[in-house]
Amino acid sequence: MKQKATNITWHEGNIKKTDRERLNGQRGVCLWFTGLSGSGKSVIANQVQNLLFEKGHRTYVLDGDNIRFGLNKDLGFSPQDRTENIRRIGEVAKLFVDAGMVTGTAFISPYREDRDTVRQLMPEGDFLEVYVKCDLEVCEQRDPKGLYKKARAGEIPNFTGISAPYEAPENPELVVDTSVQDDITKNAQIVIDFLEEKGYLEAPEAAE
């Protein structure tokens, strides 16, 4: 801690994303799962993680369980709060990606503009939008948390698909249609196959 110049040198010598990627044998990447409540985002994201973990990959999933009661506990479901919710999640995902992790996020994230804002945060190729497609009727029939029932009864305002809009992705990197195929592992495998095919599960080439 002698001089300003020393200081700068140290910062230049710090660990970078590609260093971590080489240590982890994979690319840091964000799998941004988006879709209606009950579409299966969280279970697929977690199963992707389970399968990758078994192969020794470093992964993390951000979802309602660890975000809504923590970082974003001050936010509700108004349009402004939803936008801020997604902004913060995007910023945190960016940090995990920078840390060299395969990072899943599982949030409805209903607004196209908000998802595009997150995409812009990251270098090209670091953000992969995974549209977990599912008919509203199927989601409502599953209703794993009884939320659709409450929303229909007017007990939950601004509920996506019922009383608030969902804007489907126009050019997602990947679509997983869970109305057609509801096997969790097969759906997770679609995501993993994509990652493998695109080289995300290998360390990057050494830099110049």
Place this chain on the structure above:
Amino acid sequence: MKQKATNITWHEGNIKKTDRERLNGQRGVCLWFTGLSGSGKSVIANQVQNLLFEKGHRTYVLDGDNIRFGLNKDLGFSPQDRTENIRRIGEVAKLFVDAGMVTGTAFISPYREDRDTVRQLMPEGDFLEVYVKCDLEVCEQRDPKGLYKKARAGEIPNFTGISAPYEAPENPELVVDTSVQDDITKNAQIVIDFLEEKGYLEAPEAAE
């Protein structure tokens, strides 16, 4: 994605902190560096990371560079904003710790109450407060970013140590006094020795 019960089973089967810790051969832990501007928090945190990385450990550092221009770019330096700044950083650090990473945070974090709030977020032993102690005079002499000069000239309001308070930790897990010892690597080694001695750099025992 068949039944609510299936859903619950999957969530129970998800990867946990101890699984990641075993994969990484270390404990997930937060090293919360606190101290005046110019005390050396960020360089020490980064040097700890550099040295651990060389040994194959998984680490990440949250600091002004990746937080103030990202997640917390909407926050200023009023007492309320400082508190929210630290709250969010604490929540993000908690996620990185849960991901099994040795997680450094390098922020002035001047209020004792705010740091204690972060401590409470995490299970006992996951939060280690590292007081980077340094006389104000020494920090002001170093002034690596020219901030003290500006603060003295009245150009920066609410500047910690000059026009805003710094509440030193009362019971930090570790003190690194950079007025006495200004060698970055030696100071980083103090932190690493502590981690080693306390078993943070080994995988936890297998659960029951």
